[in-house]
Amino acid sequence: MATVTGYPGSFQKMDLEHKAIERIKMASDMSLHHYGLPLVCTYSGGKDSDVILELFKRSGVQFEVHNSHTTVDAPQTVYHIRKKFREIELCGTKAEIQMPTYKGVPCSMWTLIPQKGMPPSRLMRYCCVVLKETGCANRFIATGVRWDESNARAERGAYEVIGKTKADMITATDEIMLMNDNSIKRTMTENCMRKNKMVVNPIIDWRHRDIWDFIQSEHIDYNPLYDCGYKRVGCIGCPMAAKSRWKEFSDFPTYQRAYIRAFDKMLEGLKARWKDKPPKWKSGYDVFLWWMGDKNVEGQMDLFEDGFVSEN
Template identity: 45%
Template structure:
């Protein structure tokens, strides 16, 4: 494993801790999903010696293997005196699960209408310095970013900063406000969320080399052929991956169909159309939903009048 990448990741975490300590007076939040990147991020946080706590956002559609791994890791963290906690998903101030969310939204989650991510993952840790296991090579959408990020009102307002720039502007930011008045410092002063991605530049092989060299226990789904760990039947998954999920976790197919049945019932009660001829029942919606993104209408949803 490249030692320079390891050292840079640890430096990023230490810089994040300085910001969290100087401006937020709270530990860095290390997010944990139960996947390999989270395991590496967590191990780096421990090795860096920073003050941090660990947060897991419950999606309600994680695989049993993932939940088992998370519980095991959190038990060990608590034995070490590290605060590790889980956040329940909330929608309009109330706890919710994926299936009820589908019914209330009135449309299935798709690549373009990924309301599930914003509810279950993206806004769970607010007004903190948050460490994520995001990497550039995971997807095209994650390329062009950097190790530090500030969010605006929208994702399109996000700004990205490299490690050396962040270290420089925060070197004397607390005592010399008139000199360092940039987006990052302004964000910290307002106690808004700042994101650090310590392993942003790592490849898949870097991640696995680090895991193997440090004897890190990982999610057993990887031994079952899974390359990525996430929600069962994630809208971003390929069709082949969705078929595998259906085969491996048939109970979740039943739950999604029931959710789609309830969704159709609520749409009809509200006087809304079924949108497609195949949307006669939950089974029909499900068949439409697991097809690839090129099917007509797959990304044509609008959120007008939706909850």
């Protein structure tokens, strides 16, 4: 292993890179053996995706790149993805941007909300299921999931099998059948794998600082939104983003208007469906304020407009 001089923590950086590449190589071998198809590098346009993509290039394995177009990514993210995919295709690697569908029909966040009859939330994340997680069925994929990002992800392993329920999932703490394993269960395992999506998380143990150290030291082109104060570059308005959503809608007001229009259409459907008990919301804007956790209530007085305080 080469030594990088003049770089703080260079040995640690090289160790993380080497371990991640070895995970990719092992997953590639498993993908080709069990599925007969190359490993897929999933790409969202964020910093972790850019690191994963660079590691794939350095691994020397055959791979494909896939992006699920959510319809609610910021323009900068969409342009960054397109730029990266053009570069990838020029190198002869397959790069696919998958447009979302729902019940066999093309959809977007704005058509999905009225059909579901409720806003997406932390507990009802139907948007992720439809817009992000339907791609690469029955394939072995690589993601940028990291323990450092959340407590929930701390339960994830370097290798996983994704089933229909949580009980069907296999993580790194369980036995995973490798190519050189000799077991009476081998054929059964291979058939099971072909019916599920397998996942490798090469940078699962990378910290936030490790990601940026790698990007800066290797001069990797990244999403320009990070230079605008963003710590995450996911879907605009994602309920998981908490208070940062206000900044997102301030920077991208067109998305706020699109959500409000979708909520208006949602209310029309609910009123037609529940004539005896219509929703309490009066407009899509009311839904938006509730969705954003606004504590203001209808009827609150304005100190200036109601004449309690003089503007002079």
